[in-house]
Amino acid sequence: MARKKIALIGSGQIGGTLALLAGIKELGDIVMFDIAEGTAKGKALDIAQASAVEGFDAKLSGTGTYEAIEGADVCIVTAGVPRKPGMSRDDLLGINLKVMEQVGAGIKKYAPNAFVVCITNPLDAMVWALQKFSGLPADKVVGMAGVLDSSRFALFLAEATGVSIEDIHAWTLGGHGDDMVPMVRHSTVGGVPLNQVVKSGWLNQDKLDAIVERTRKGGGEIVALLGNGSAFYAPAASAIAMAESYLKDKKRVLPAAAYLTGQYGVKDMYVGVPVLIGSTGVEKIIEFDLDKSEQDMFAKSVASVKGLVDACKTIAPDLAK
Ligand SMILES: NC(=O)C1=CN([C@@H]2O[C@H](COP(=O)(O)OP(=O)(O)OC[C@H]3O[C@@H](n4cnc5c(N)ncnc54)[C@H](O)[C@@H]3O)[C@@H](O)[C@H]2O)C=CC1
Numbered sequence: 227m228a229r230k231k232i233a234l235i236g237s238g239q240i241g242g243t244l245a246l247l248a249g250i251k252e253l254g255d256i257v258m259f260d261i262a263e264g265t266a267k268g269k270a271l272d273i274a275q276a277s278a279v280e281g282f283d284a285k286l287s288g289t290g291t292y293e294a295i296e297g298a299d300v301c302i303v304t305a306g307v308p309r310k311p312g313m314s315r316d317d318l319l320g321i322n323l324k325v326m327e328q329v330g331a332g333i334k335k336y337a338p339n340a341f342v343v344c345i346t347n348p349l350d351a352m353v354w355a356l357q358k359f360s361g362l363p364a365d366k367v368v369g370m371a372g373v374l375d376s377s378r379f380a381l382f383l384a385e386a387t388g389v390s391i392e393d394i395h396a397w398t399l400g401g402h403g404d405d406m407v408p409m410v411r412h413s414t415v416g417g418v419p420l421n422q423v424v425k426s427g428w429l430n431q432d433k434l435d436a437i438v439e440r441t442r443k444g445g446g447e448i449v450a451l452l453g454n455g456s457a458f459y460a461p462a463a464s465a466i467a468m469a470e471s472y473l474k475d476k477k478r479v480l481p482a483a484a485y486l487t488g489q490y491g492v493k494d495m496y497v498g499v500p501v502l503i504g505s506t507g508v509e510k511i512i513e514f515d516l517d518k519s520e521q522d523m524f525a526k527s528v529a530s531v532k533g534l535v536d537a538c539k540t541i542a543p544d545l546a547k
């Protein structure tokens with residue numbers, strides 16, 4: 227069986243980590259693309275040299291031309307700019323929208339059958355625009371944020387309860403902004419829902435509230451610490467989990483920004499919800515039953531995403547068609 231081809235569009239901090247993880251996991255041969263061609267070529271060569279030490283079989287190459295991604299099975303998009311301290315993700319919209327236009331055209335021409343995972347921020351609006359610019363079916367274009375947000379939620383819960391991270395199942399819904407919705411009722415520690423964990427005195431309510439708040443602002447916490455960029459290890463690991471579920475038809479249920487056609491009462495927008503990812507892409511959108519307060523928080527988050535999508539349509543009127 228021929229190896230799969232994985233195109234990484236953007237070879238910066240996340241792109242480099244994606245290439246290393248995809249190599250170590252032997253997901254396929256890897257093409258790293260970047261407008262800074264030397265960065266793509268240099269990182270590809272560096273990681274290829276690591277394959278001799280780590281003992282993985284994967285061909286790595288770097289490029290500055292879209293022809294090289296021809297026939298890719300998976301494209302993971304990180305092209306664009308990250309935020310700096312003092313900025314919000316939304317401040318990146320204007321510049322990264324232009325990047326999505328170029329990337330969408332490249333994927334449309336050379337990798338129209340790929341499963342596309344967008345990471346570029348502001349995520350929910352950028353994945354929406356990338357799907358439109360590329361013209362690929364909406365069930366083959368998803369955004370990565372929920373896996374990352376819920377992995378932050380899980381880590382903080384593991385630390386607070388002293389339970390292995392493997393036995394924590396945490397969920398978040400909504401857009402990838404500070405008003406995302408950590409799903410307290412649906413998240414579990416050792417199989418026990420968080421509300422019950424609090425009732426039994428294992429975790430107190432104030433601590434849980436602080437964890438929810440820290441999860442919502444998890445990206446900003448790292449931006450402030452790094453000082454010159456944003457998180458990249460966990461974002462890369464998160465996107466690789468999504469790509470792997472597609473490539474191996476694992477049918478994992480993962481939170482992702484997916485195109486909604488009425489689910490959760492939302493239409494023609496990408497918002498974070500649990501999805502089943504298999505060999506045809508997004509095979510199912512899972513609908514949690516939301517109570518009134520969850521619905522209100524979700525609606526607030528969706529309204530923020532809608533504001534960003536409307537801003538995209540103003541900048542690029544063709545997207546409104
Ligand atoms: N969805 C999520 O959960 C997360 C999203 N992000 C976002 O991911 C994006 C990438 O982050 P990093 O890798 O840390 O940034 P980075 O700056 O290290 O890498 C971005 C790369 O994109 C390249 N690039 C810029 N314009 C391009 C174009 N037109 N075509 C091709 N390549 C282009 C740059 O040369 C650079 O190498 C940022 O927008 C960041 O905000 C970051 C973390 C989590």
Ligand SMILES: O=C([O-])CC(=O)C(=O)O
Nearest residue numbers: 309315445446449456457
């Ligand atoms: O916060 C940022 O700018 C990067 C990001 O989306 C995250 O780490 O969640």
